[in-house]
Amino acid sequence: MPAKVALKRNPKKNPLGRVFSGNIGALAVGLKYFFDPNRITLLYPHEYIKLRQGYRGYIILIQEKCISCSSCARICPARAMKMLSVKVFDKRLKKEMVKKFPVINYNRCIFCGYCVDVCPTEALYHVPYHDLVYMNMQDMILSLEDFQKEPEDVTAKEGLPIKYIFDEKKGLVKVKYEEEKKEVVQPQQSQQQKENPQSKQVDKGGVS
Amino acid sequence: MASNISSGSVPHLPGMEVTELSKNTYEVYIGPAHPGSGHMRIIVEVDGDVMVRVDPDIGFVHRTMEKLAEGRDWIKNIPLFERMAILDACNITLPYVEAVERLLGTEPPDRARYLRTLLCEINRIASHLYGMGIFGVFLGHSTLYMWAFGDREVFIDLAEQMTGARLTHSYPVFGGVRRDIPDDFPENARKATKYMRNRLNEYAKIFLNNPNIRSRLENVGIMSKNLATELGIVGPNLRASGVRYDVRLNEPYEAYGDVEFEIPVFEEGDSLARAWARVEEIRQSLNIIEQAVDWLEKHPRENFMHEKFWKTAPKLYKDVFSGQIDYAGKYRVKLMPLFASLKVPPGKAFARVEAGRGEMVYYVESDGEDVPYRVRVVSPSFRNVIAFKYLMPGHRLMDLPAIYGSFDYFPPEWDR
Amino acid sequence: MVGGEKKLISIQDSLKNVLKDNIISIEQAKGYIDVLVPTDKLVDSAKKLKEFGFDHVKSVTAVDYIAKKQFKITYHISSYLNEELSKYIIGLSTIINRDDPHLPSLSKIWVSAEFQEREVYEFFGIIFDDHPDLRLLLLTPVVAALKPLRKDFVVKEESDNIEVDYAAYNATKWW
Amino acid sequence: MNVWYLIYRVIIDDIIFYPPIYQFLIIPGLIAALIVALIIIWFERKAAAFVQMRYGPREIAPKIGGAIQLVADLTRYALQEIIIPETVDVLPYLLSPIIMIILALLPLEAVPITSIRTYYPIPPDYSLLIAVALSTLSPLFIIIMSWASNNKFAVVGGVRESFIITAYELIAVLGFLSVAAMTQSFNLVQIVNLQMSGKWFGLLNPIALLVVFIAVLMSTSGFPFEIPDSESELVAGPYTEYTGLLYGLNMGGAYIKRWVFSILITIVFLGGWAPYRPTPGIITGYFIPSLIISIKALIVMAIMSFLRSVYGRYRVDQALGIAWEILIPLTLVAFGLGLAEAYFGII
16 A cells, blocks of 8 residues: 555635634634643653653663673764773682773763663663753763762652653643552662672662 | 855955845845754845845754764764754664665564654654744744644654654664564554644644735745756655655655555645645654554564564563563663674665655765765755755745745754 | 566666667666766766656765775766656766866756755865856865865774773773 | 821822823833733733743742743843944934833823813823824834944844834824714813713724724734844844843833823723723822723733734735735725714714
């Protein structure tokens, strides 16, 4: 069923009808929305969109899973990800050795998600938020420790979580976000991690 | 190079162009810092209120993408080219992906073709709405501007659910796509299409049938069929002049050969017809979205990448796709590490698709290395800009926004 | 696609009929038909192709073969009005010398080539004789003098090295 | 005590409620105009936002819907640096916005806003004619402004302004005079008194009202009809070279002109202070009628502002074509209708 051509013309109207029906139609639509406004604006700092899982937000490394293959750094189109050689204690071989781990420069990152998709062991993942503020550009180059921590979602502290749902009449409707039934375990790891960044368990990655 | 530019006894400084004006005319510079136009300048020579010479002066956001592409790996060029027109991201990168696929000799599987078609149409609607919004600003109609941008949000949200990013999707990759649609996507898409159909009627009422706007657009900037062909205009602008050309019709790509839709062609060729052509195209795109969603719902979620890849993929890849790993998003298609150092067999390929603003063309040449030897990008706005030079003279100065806006010109796309 | 193949052969034949001995070589590339003609017969071939029905230029592409000291200019042309021809894209190409690059302009035959030729002119320094308005389009004169798309203009990009030195990284935190 | 009472009476009677001062500076003059601008600009933004899927001004005082947004804007305009380009003709450049504002308010000095004889600013016998004549003065200074700016965009804008003004002021004047033809009087007090029975001239002669309404919309160049300063091809038209407070004055000038015309429309077509009958005394004879007129004029302005969200901008030659080809004949029809009604004694 290929496409077919449909010949159309600009709608024609006689001049008098054009003036009357055109003006009345335009005014009627205007008045309709004046009395029944359909607002979709997000009042941003007071409300924020709770994005769904799968949104390409900030990228987090799970160091335990990384096999130092450098694929992520090689595929990065913006050269934001580089490999850093670090001495780590290998559990399997039970000795100290030099391994390469990715670090990221958020000055450059374009959030294309290639690194996450190319990682053969799923050691990188996205968190579904992107509105962070750094005080200077140096801070945007993360160290290996910072790269493993989920950054604090600052807007979530003050704002009201909002979800847009699709609607046939209003397009997008703003509703308050409610946690889904499946209980999401909030990882209480930030303190723990600071003390002992290397000891992060893989299974702890149960984050929304 | 500079010495070639001007001739005669006119004084000349490097970087400066001096032209003598005929009597009783003066020059007006529209842009480059201009509400609505983006970054371009139109140098207009005006005789009274009538334009006599129009010279589009462009390149304010030029980024030399053709050169940059020669230094980047094949896959890294996809996010690069996307930045030409982020509001039309899938359409803009698709011909590049197709050209490279032709060189590689791979064909995307059916599901990937439908997914690409789906995103292309979502992008087309978003792009048309953007263009109409800007058009509204040009004519001083702020309501259309806000409406178009507000309703565009619906389709950007759809695209975000599908790809994980609002604008820079980087969705098609060589041999397939990067994600499958989420479970609730078909339902949302159907709601969005229904909503948009109703809205288009209201757009017509408040904007296109508004006598005020009609008188601005009717019989303004009439481009005959022959002139449009001669100038090589593309997209809805071409079809508004009565030329029956659409890449989706003449050389169906992806799933366009399998879905049913119409190509609206208008005969008038004036600004009003160009605006109507966009509205009708949005209507057809909504049809395509519904059909694509139906198809995707009926068919199983497999074969979204090249078949060979799916068979040899390790278990983890399938786990990620089916959502077994809880911290990673569902229905994501993992890329092969091979993509990072892909080498494309030598050859020359040419690909065209119908992007939102018109025909998008890539010429890709490979010499077997991991970077392209030459990528030539011709974007739709690039081929439309010539129309300003030949169409505007003879019109009044106040017709400039009406013509400019009706062409849906987008400077970053042309400047590359 | 069998029918398609046949049609391609027939369009190649008809191109040969139209251009006759102008053709140096004709080749089916991926997505278009590459027709190579000598530079002095470019205008003649273009006129014949336009009469045949190819009414617009899609792209004017120049490729710098620095090893062979050649430029290859390709006019990708197709048709809007002729539905049969609109399915094909013809690459009307010619090879010119890299040292003194100029060739006849086709923008009087195809107006749609006008801006594209201006672009090729500024990026490659290729001069199109008889062009109605050969000025810079995108670049400033200073940049255009460098002829940026030629292969001997090398873009200085940051290092492709994917590894970062630990000591340097800790000291400067920058790359 | 008596002295203080005397001073109080002097301030109230002879200064505040001295008609030229009261009408020029307080109600419906400068202060009322500022308050009206505050309300109308807020309403304009809010109404447009309602139609356009937005909230409109909100962040400044969210509890009252951002109603004092204009105060913030004015503060910004007032504190902005005023840049005077070297190429301009300084004296007319600086003076013309100020003179324009003063002249825009001047018609109010000719308009009686009560039927009590003591509160007429001038003898009202020819007040309609004088008010209409004074209202045509201020656009001259927009043209001077554009010429003094020495800028191509400003000159094009100024030329457009002069075209529009010539066409539409004429229509406005003729529209008002059609009522004078009906009543055989230029006396605004008499015109209002004739409407006291509820037969407003806007109802008796709707064509004249429509014509005047359109003419006011066009000649005061409010937002979608701002042909002289259409931003998409002329940066800001005559005001291109203005910055800071001077630019704010220009923007305010358009609103003040519209406000003055709205008051004229109210008095001539919408019954002025009817149905209220002023009785002697400052409050009942002067203050209340002026309030009634202001509120009616405010509604007229609100309707004008709402149109912003429905219409776009006309091309200058189309606007002139509408004026000369459609509205002038319509005005003559309105004139004829008025004469006919007067002849058959409907008034």
